[in-house]
Amino acid sequence: MLSPDAVRRPPGAVEERRGSVGSECGNRPRWVGHYMPCHASWVGSTVPICIYGFFSMMRPIEPFMTEFLTGTYKNLTTEQVNRQVYPVWTYSTLVFLIPVLLVTDFLRYKPVIILQGLSHITAFVLLLVGSGVRSAQLAFFSYSIAMAADVAYFSYIYSVVQPSHYQRVTSYVKAAILLGYSVGALLGQLLLSLGGVSLYCLAIVTLISVTISLITSLFLPMPKTSLFLKGSLSAQQGSSGEDNQESGSQDAWVKSVTAAKHVGRMFKRLALDFRKCYSSVAMLFFCIWASTGKCGFYQVAGYNQLLWVYMEPGNFTAFNGAVDGISTLSGAAASVAVGHMSLEWSVWGELVLGGFTFLIAGALFLMDRTDNIWISYSCFFLFKTIYMQLSTICTFQIAKTLQRERYALVFGFNSFVGTILQSLLTAIVINTKSLKLTITSQFLIYASYFAAVSLLFTVRGVYTALHMQRPAGSSQTEGDSNLPEASRL
Structure with missing residues (x-):
């Protein structure tokens, strides 16, 4: 019995051998003279997310953050940093984690990743230009949003690549963030010990790095469907579109009821x-x-x-x-x-x-x-x-x-x-x-x-x-x- 793809394959299409590279590329047909390499689908998504992870984690100021806050740049005391500044990111991350977790899949990951990049930039701008405990607290408040948004970064890649590439892509993504953190820490050490660079300059380098990560996030492919709902929302939207074509325009109240039912089904499935x-x-x-x-x-x-x-x-x-x-x-x-x-x-x-x-x-x-x-x-x-x-x-x-x-x-x-x-x-x-x-x-x-x-x-x-x-x-x-x-x- 022929598969649906085999039925749709036009005359002249090249039949791919079972177990070959082409079998790992999903169900996309291959046309004679228009062959697309198998790895193109996942490489195009993996490269920018790895670049984003590397630069977002390359933060040379972080191993010296306490001295930056308690030194001549901010003049905070260790007591203020310990009891008033650092706890902010812990409590704020707790507040933001659940909302981010719930909306990440619905927004299809990329907007939340962009939000993470913006939050990193805001945090380090506040550290550079601000002064006093309140400014430091606002910086760590913004940093906590970026911490909570990590779930979007680690889940994004599974929504844009084929399951056969999950293991390889996961290893690349994790290697990128670990390498980025290591390079940032070692770079900060070398600049301080050998280059005589100030901590303020390290903070500027960090800001440049997270800015590059934000620019990279803008080029990430947008997932077509969510990972958790697996197309149920798009199917519902498709049926709604057909109804709209038939009936002209749908009443706003009916739309809200439909949306409420969809949210209810989502939470029911989440509980199960x-x-x-x-x-x-x-x-x-x-x-x-x-x-x-x-x-x-x-x-x-x-x-x-x-x-x-x-x-x-x-x-x-x-x-x-x-x-x-x-x-x-x-x-x-x-x-x-x-x-x-x-x-x-x-x-x-x-x-x-x-x-x-x-x-x-x-x-x-x-x-x-x-x-x-x-x-x-x-x-x-x-x-x-x-x-x-x-x-x-x-x-x-x-x-x-x-x-x-x-x-x-x-x-x-x-x-x-x-x-x-x-x-x-x-x-x-x-x-x-x-x-x-x-x-x-x-x-x-x-x-x-x-x-x-x-x-x-x-x-x-x-x-x-x-x-x-x-x-x-x-x-x-x-x-x-x-x-x-x-x-x-």
């Missing part, structure tokens, strides 16, 4: 998908680590500069950028290595998370207790490398059990939970006036936080390993119940 995605206990625990790990990572990465300024108040240009950049490259290499590890993750994955999270807790504890800046640098290097490795484990364990249109839902919700936890931790540790904890006391709490997460996953990992070490038949049954296939989720 949410229940299905989190019905697996095994996947639920990987999601728990993804959320709790994100909370702890951003808390440490956001305040580690304050600890280093406390340890070495007169030596801010030491090697902040080098440590940040090299640890990012090390984490990326560790993430790649995880993809080549041969391990039965359904049995040992949670135990691996628990054991390596304990190493993170130990690194943070030593980072907090030492007076040597080099030991603190080494601990941060270990912390960031291990976190990126464990985060990769959680990502592919979650992704392999999901259908692709549910990626944005699950990863977006995990990010939202992590931001809630981070906001609670910030409110308790930093903004509780009765506590007034020092920066060293704060890092002791962060180390204890990861120790508690490690204990939870170690206990759960031991239970899972013992419970699944059964004869083949019962193990297979248990594995099927704990780790559903993608078709089931």
